[in-house]
Amino acid sequence: MSGNSENVTKLNVPDELREILLDLTIGYLLEQPSDIIDYAIEFFDKLKKSRNVQRAEDRSEESDGSDFESPPARYSSRRKSVFAETYNPEEDDEEEGPKVIFPKSDEQRQALATSVKNIFIFRALDPEQMNNVIDAMFDRQVRTGDVIIKQGDDGDNFYVIDRGIFEAYVIESDESERLVHTYENTGSFGELALLYNMPRAATIKAVSDGLLWAMDRQIFRRIVLKSAFRKRKMYEELIDVVPMLKALQSYERMNLADALIPKYYENNDCIIKQGDPGDGMYFVEEGIVNVLVTSDSGEQIKVNQIAKGGYFGELALVTHKGRAASVFASGKVKVAFLDVDAFERLLGPCMEIMKRNIGDYENQLVKIFGSKHNITDVR
Template sequence: MGALLCSDCSHAPEDVPAQPMSDSRGASRPVAPSGASKFLLQVKLFQRLPETELPTLASACEPKTFRSGDKVITEGDVGDAFYIIRSGDASVSVGGKEVAVLKQGDYFGENALLRDEPRTASIVAKSELQTYMISRTKFEEMGLREKLDFPQRKAVAGGAIKELEVKPPSPKTAEERKLMVQALRNNQNLQSCVSLDDKQVAVLVDAAWKETVPIGKELIKEGDLNADYFYIVQSGKFSISVTQTESQAQSANAAQAAAQSLGIVSAGGSFGELALLYFAPRAASVRAVQDSVVWVIDRKTFKSTLAKSAQDTVKDYVGYLDKVQVLAKLKPDEKEAVAKALTEMSFSKSEDVFQQGEAGDAFYILVEGEVAVIKDSTEQTRLKASGKEAPMFGERALLTKEPRIATITVTSETAKALVMDKETFEMILQPLDELNKRGKDAPSAVKKEPAVRPNTGSQKRFGNIERKHLKQLGLLGCGGFGAVELVEHVENGNTYALKALSKGYVVKSGMQQSVMSEKNVQLMCDSPFIVKLFETYNGSQTLYFLLELALGGELYATYNKKGLFGKEPHAKFYLAGVTHAFEHLHSKKIVFRDLKPENLLLNEHGKVKLTDMGLAKVIIGKTYTTCGTPDYFAPELIASTGHTHAVDWWTAGILLFELLSGHPPFESAYPMQIYQKVTKGIHKVAFPPKCRGPAEDLVRCLCKKDPSERLPMKKGGVANIKKHMFYKGFDWQAFQDLTMEPPYKPQVKSKKDMCNFHARKDDLPPQVPYKEDGTGWDKDFATST
């Protein structure tokens, strides 16, 4: 295979998207199908078929020959076939410019066996080109699509609790400082994700420490969980490589073997930047090929440096609050807590912020634009934000929900306000009228954690199912941090999903707080669009969640196996379920942060349910942990500038795009390449035909770079989605009442039927031995024994 890879063309460079191919003027030649077998195992897609199906796949191969100069594929076409090159060369060109050459053993078009995709390149035979071709029609007729395994995309997390080894800063000469500054500036992966100003760069340079690395030492090991540091090379050289797969190791193709060496980093270079953003196993190995010296920067220092700008913003907000009369009696730390919880809201010209007579539930600080104050249809005055002034209105809503005495209408082209509602205020402090009545020496009312509000009567449903009464029946799925099994209650025959987390891996990755948050979030949820929690258990090595069973399968696997990509009624139905689930979560101040088709399940009736609260969190204001699934990362998540529940609406837009097109809009082979595309914005994305019209408009409205401008974040909230043209004619009431007929109903024969799940033990997350550490972090986890 080639050294430059993409998801669907084994020799195309990263900026050439997947290329499903079809033949043009291809001539057949009788070649035994069994000759294809040695090529098939090299294809990533076919490695997900049971080995017993390989002969069936080989028999589907049809020899195709192209003469020199034949155009195999034309840019812009849509294809339905997959090709493996048996002999000969082919040129890959984009816009008339050659970008790669394909040779024997290279393949292209695997995604065409699953879905329609427009060609983004042309391919021409440079010599006589002999290929094996498999058509999508043949692939489906033989039932091979149904037998494919579709592994989940893994989520990544920040590892908030984990204690990193941070060494004291080392002394630095002026030349060393200059080298480090240039290295930080020249690291394109880092610069494309995070905007570092001169002050932030200086702080990182100040904090770095020096280490010597002898020749032969592996500084970074592929798959290592201790992925916490970024390195700048002062002197010496390092090689970067990835492990070959078994099929690659067996290949005689020298170019393929060479592809596993990713390059050399010399003095002035840097590596390990992904570790600065979040916790994830190392993606490659880095070994010193000379005696070397490096500078080291840890994730904690990097994150705190970025958060410093947010702290400066909070100080500005406190300055605004100092001018609010009804908040005059708040203590300094209370005003700071309020400032941190302020959220941004965007408005357009002529839009009403609120209207005279409606109940007040929030107050506003105008930071951009101009508004008119209108009472009894007569304009009273205008308020304008400037560098020095941030006018306020509606502040009495923090005391009472009395009717608004005037209408506030935007008169500038756009406007932006900081908003605080009464409920949020009371979650972080307490009712304002009580604060105003207290004595001067009363203690601060700032709460360390926002109040978690379990469902009324939720405790009554716990403690009824003991783990010893559960019998394991089989593996349902594997996520980034846990595995899920089908279990049966041996006494009453009820079946459930049992999610198991390795306690050692939880501690290793610093996810203790997240796991406890997952339990608390599940306690708060009570929606038919969210998987229900029945019990939690605490074993010596494992934590368990006993969850509602949804035997219809994951939406991701269902879409791939049933060929549902591009079907608008299905996309509407599943996005509607997500919309209701998010509306429920956000009403409780919960942000989900890990939407993707893998985290949507279908029950036996075809109803959709959101699952896996592993990264969900109760948030007041902003939070700064970078976590989620890279394909669905929002810009503010990548930039580490803090995010709110607006991040969920970004992921809803990505989901809609994927359900209609078959792939996420910023898809790339490596996370950093995804982040670079996300940073450029949704306006740079080419929308395929099935994703145009009202669907494209909705995706763009959900994927605004500014979180405050995303459709549900504007006045009207979730109703803005329901009223969008994409949902014209959709019966939202019937959907909410669960009376709408699902567009697809899975086959489920019994409450033990696992036919819609095909998890493999190879995908199990790491099981790390756990030894009680004495902190008691898990003591309140179990609801039953």
């Protein structure tokens, strides 16, 4: 693998290709479409239409060409503003943490943590990075009628709603405004202009008094883009040590790395419970987990122990039956979680391997219980 990487680094990859692929990747991370190929086709189709529109507008010297539905065009012929510099997470050696910490009460931190953890683009952050996000946010009081962001302006901040009602409008070609979304005391906005180096794609107005939490664009991009980059690199390394995943092609491994979500457990925490429906599978990143089966007499018997590079929970997804074993953390444990939808979408090439493993697990149970014990998932 090291030989391949050396060859790749010698290739001269055009900046335009880098930017297009970065946009496609971030779009995929944000939207998590059910089919990556269909998503890519739609992405490039919209990109082509957007570029054709931009060229026509350039010829007619019209300045307004933003489209709320079109993919961001960092690589188009639109002149970039001073805010729209390219950010390459691979070349950023600075620390992720914010240089300025805005003080907050414990109550404010708790409420903000609850709001932030539900935002998709922050799902891949570890606890330290989440604390950096909360530290870096500052409050902004708003009044009815305030314009928070204006379509066509440079992106300066990302916003999380603490309270208040906000409406998003898009300016049509006839200069009329079309209401496209209403936020009521929850949600976030402003991330697309920061992620994609594009002007604001919509106008956000406050229709009530309220409170927003804002984050500076530079800190936002460093935390979000750099964490996404590091997450992919980290999970690609994890995938390399899982024998089953060697059946995946390179692009399939990258898609899998993007779909994995980190989860953390303390000693004796129950990760999956016998009898529960299968909601996903797990890859062990750090620590050890114990697999226990409850016998007919109610006794819990340890049937397996899984360390880094191992995985569990897959057979309930293959057999479409409930969990037939419980898994507990032994000490501090970090796992990468793959939900059932992503499992079905991404691990098709590994399905036959997982089905073959069912026989091995059943033989193990015969040795322990003297029968298969109706177990279909001891992992």
